[in-house]
Amino acid sequence: MTDLPLRHPVYRTVLAFDVEGSTGRNNRGKAFLREQVFQVVTAALRAWGIGERDCDAVVHRGDGVLVLVHPIDHAPKTVLLGWVVPTVRRLLDAHNRRRPEDAVRLRAVLHAGEIAHDRHGTFGETLDVAFRLLDAPEVKRALRETAAPLVLVVSDDVHRSVVRHGYAGITSREFRRAVAVEVGGSCWSGWLHEPGGSPLPRPAAPESIVSRGTDSAVGDGEWGVVGDVWLGGEVTFAGGEAAFAGGEAAFAGGGATLAGGEVTFAGGGATVAGGGAAFAGGGAPGADGVGAAPGGVVTFPSVGSPS
Template identity: 45%
Template sequence: MARAALRTDMYRLLESALLDCNITEELRECFHDRGDGGVTLVRPVDRLPKTLLLNAFIPRLNDLLDEHAATFPDRAFRLRVAIHSGEVLSDENGIFGEDVDITFRLLNAPELKRRLRQTAASLVLAVSDDIYRSVVRHGYAGIDGRTFEPIIDLEIADRPYRGWVQVPAEALASRALHRIDRMPEPA
């Protein structure tokens, strides 16, 4: 029964975070259940740039997880999240393809699990090297590349893949400290 409540809460928070960022049902697929987690496929459309996932959706999901934990401490949970882009195939048995494999390998990387154990934060994020190179490193508003660590190294189909990890709550705290450091001295 407790597992069912956590599952319901997880999907409710994911849905809320998506909708709060205007990532509506016509911009994404329905959730694909994975037992103790879920997958959301977002369609590549002009109304939904990748930056929105990083500078709006992830912070909002993190905030919702924190609010949920404060309101329902007995049902608090934490999440590992992975973001990658690419081609996804599907058939009557579900989704598949190399880019799906990369995403799940990032999500299940021991380094990401270790990073979650090392923090009290509600969420840890892994992004693929493709996302890091095409979005994160360019310094778009609300995305600080300095808060991402290249700590995941994978091999898929005899090819190396790197994953970058961020703890959004720690990144937010770092930005706040950076702003305080830059404030002028009172006259």
């Protein structure tokens, strides 16, 4: 065997997800699951300002996904634990209420360490540990025994360096040491947690998508993120005071109500019937019945459904 020189390893936070019961579905069902998991995970990351430049390419793992987050200041483990993972839970809740026949339930793992890589991809002990924890019988059993759509296991390293210190958004007493796996002759512990889906206070960084003026409307059956809150075709609000019904649109600015294509913006000085326009801060509709907020917050097409 020829010894190949190893590249320098790189530090990454490992966030991986696996679907419960995927082997019982046919190929069409598996394809659907793969797409849903990919969309929900990437939407949750975007909700907290973690984009493509902040991670290695998201890797499909058959019935799951692997995210390797770079060591950057706006994506620490505290944000992943306190905001991103609960957002995944919230998205799953919305999807499973809307499509109970296609409910998605996930196991998740958070670990960190040096990642080896070559021209074929990533590998090494850090990933071995993460996947062994993710696939541990105790984690699978914990998901089977709960009605929640998501359970998380964190490595002892993550628990010791982050969880036990009780940073904002993380309640250390909600984690229990319940997993032990062996990798390379060493024993690794894991701590189980059932993330809640309730809204959490926004951390100082990253800024919301709304504040950056990059909101987009998301239609029924699509995953997406609008400002502080996430949606899956039925739950949509941003700015804190929006109500939504009908799967028609997304908006920002506060004091907004949407039902069956009628849009009323209390703060924007305009009312639209038929879903032909959107306003924020007194803006006016553009050509072809399309309205746009002056700050680039929201745009609705004239047909009344998001593009």
